[in-house]
Amino acid sequence: MGTGNYDGGYFFEGELLLLDLESGTATSLIEDGPGRQVLGLEWLDDQRLRVLTAPPDDWDDEDAWTEGHIAVVRRADWRAVPPRSVPRTRSWPAHGWRPRARTAGSTPAGRSPG
Template identity: 65%
Template sequence: MAQPPVDRDSGDHPFSEIGDPVLAVADKRLGLLAVAGAHEYDEAKTIGVFDVTDRARRRWLLRSDYPVHTMAFHPTLPLLAVGSGEYDGGYFFEGELLLVHLETGTVLSLIEHDFGRQVLGLEWPHDRDLRVLMAPPDDWKDQKAHVEGHVAVVSRANWISVGAKSLTGRDLAGPRVPAARPDGRDAARQTVARVMSSQERRHHAKR
């Protein structure tokens, strides 16, 4: 489960608490950038949500129990879906599907099962539908468990009102598909660098 959000700002270095950017996703409609970062000797378990319309300012800082693999802004609502997880080293793929309410910072863990699922991909094809790509629950007698997964489309009339632990195994049931584990580190670093460069140019232009 994510720890409570922090709403303080870091001045001229808004991305400093993120660590090394591993994943970055932008929402031009809201003027927001979500960045997952890794600190030394740790994985990508820190998530920052930033206002980047003018001067980059952090809105929320979140902590995940598992490494973050994917994030997706809702197309019409102030929501961010975050998928995380990892292999436990012996049997299970564990993880969470988090839903972040961007106006309040409230974070909900949506999967009811205690171990959750390792969530590898998220996409909102429609404002009612969330496409979820997951690793298999475990790798018992499954040689392709680390390169394949399951995809499900979860539908809700209003995602704002979705409650914690409300997604069941039936909601997440879906066909077996290839499931790449892409590395978004380079793209995330470039995105953050562009935002910082743009901020510096605006700062110098005002002097």
């Protein structure tokens, strides 16, 4: 599940939470810091989750309110994902991308993992 908002002055903050429906536990996945506002999520398959986030802030970024950044997070076993294990890195702009699916090592979209 993705959350987030604009803090009113500079940052787009939020969380990416992985909710285990069997145990009821939630794990915050974005590494330490203010997090990132999550605008959309789409499961691509059982191991890959496409995440659309807002830019980290609106400093010198006229497009911060109209574009997002896409990363594809791949994990072999989502139940074993440690907390704060998804980096807060910038990825490529995603003009007009709209999620169509459900909520809840990172590789930028279009690249295969190392």
